[in-house]
Amino acid sequence: MNRFGMSNRFILPFVIYLFALSACNYQGEISLSIPEGQASYTLKEFSKQANVEIVFNTPSVVDVRTNAVVGNMAPIAAIELMLVGTPLVFERDPETGVFAVTSNQIPDAAKDADSVLKKQ
């Protein structure tokens, strides 16, 4: 025990807890150099360079071009930049880190799905 008495027994775990929370969401920066191009190619290139898993619906990326990304950044920041201004959106599985890329029309289907579930 020190002059702060019992209080910092609890402050330290709390601070550690906050650090742990941020660490859970932290993805290290990596060097990426992905050219502008066809999404079917660039998304795979992103997966290779960022060393992450990815899955996407092939028909929904046909004729879609993604933005070039060059520099050090976290994978999630990189894919955000790649997809800005395209009809594609992404989701990242929080537990296993896999990225899913779909057309932004898919959420409508998901809405239908939600309404189906609610009716049941």
Added chain:
Amino acid sequence: MKMSADNFPENPETERKAADWTMRIDRGLSAEEQDAYSQWLAEDPSHREAIALYRWGWDEFDRLAGLQTTHHAEVDPDLLAPGNRFARKSRLIKAVFAAIPLAAAIAIVATVFWPDHVQRETPFASKAAIELIARIEQKTLDDGSVIELNRGAILEAHYTPEFRRVTLVRGEANFEVAKDPNRPFVVNVAGVDVRAVGTQFNVRLTGDTVDVIVSEGIVSVSPKEQSLKGVAGFEAPLLEVGHRAVMKLGDTPRFDVTVLSAIEMDRELGWQPRLMDFDDVPMSEIVAAFNRSNEVQLVLGDADLEGMRLSYSLWSDNVEGFVRLMESSFGMRAEWRGNTEIVLRDIRSLSR
């Protein structure tokens, strides 16, 4: 690994011994203790279960230990004396400090329990099923040797200047051993030693059977006593690439050595995760690829899904992540059928 009181050994003596070994392992085993420990593990399968449970519990305590505050050697004699500026803190400040741990506790409980339950409730029903789709673990030891641990496997490493010794307490593991001719790499499994210098091999412990498959180099297999003390009258089998040794444990261990074909090798070692990288393939093909590598089998509940075309780069053991994203991003619903089957359905078909 998930553990519960359901798999707790009921023999108090076994429990006591397991607790004792857990403590000793934590402080480090001497060579004699290592021998005695290996022998105790080999005596009865329940010993391996018990040590697995206690090691898990000990690891959980380690996590708590990480939250300890620091202690100071010098005591502050005036800490509680009248007039001490810290003793004069207002009640408000004290209340604020008192509220912090409470807030932390609530936050921890909320984070650890609430979201997890919410996420897993729908697709992943049973605890046993969750363990079956856990990711396969890879460990790199101090010498650079790489070990893949199959689901549920437990391994302990005890390195000395003379030996690199590891104990496979439970399950299956694949070893890619870094070359070091001066320091043999020895895997002890239920009283059997598998020795290598620089090689790759697979060891599986199921009940009273030890199964060793060599995929690179040469290894020797022998009961621990012969291996360490050189007891005469026993010839340790030398296994080469493609050889498989199956040992029935007991008072007189029996070794059966066979040669596997390339196809058989692939099938036996297929549990190791591999990166599956495909462009524009039908869903039926993706499901088949996952099913070849996992005990949990995916089933397409709607014919419409079979033709859905995906491109992906996924590790073969990541069934969990794949299924979850199929639900959240691709309009599917996953349902467990028993503990080893997940049925994927097109959610729109549920309304038809």
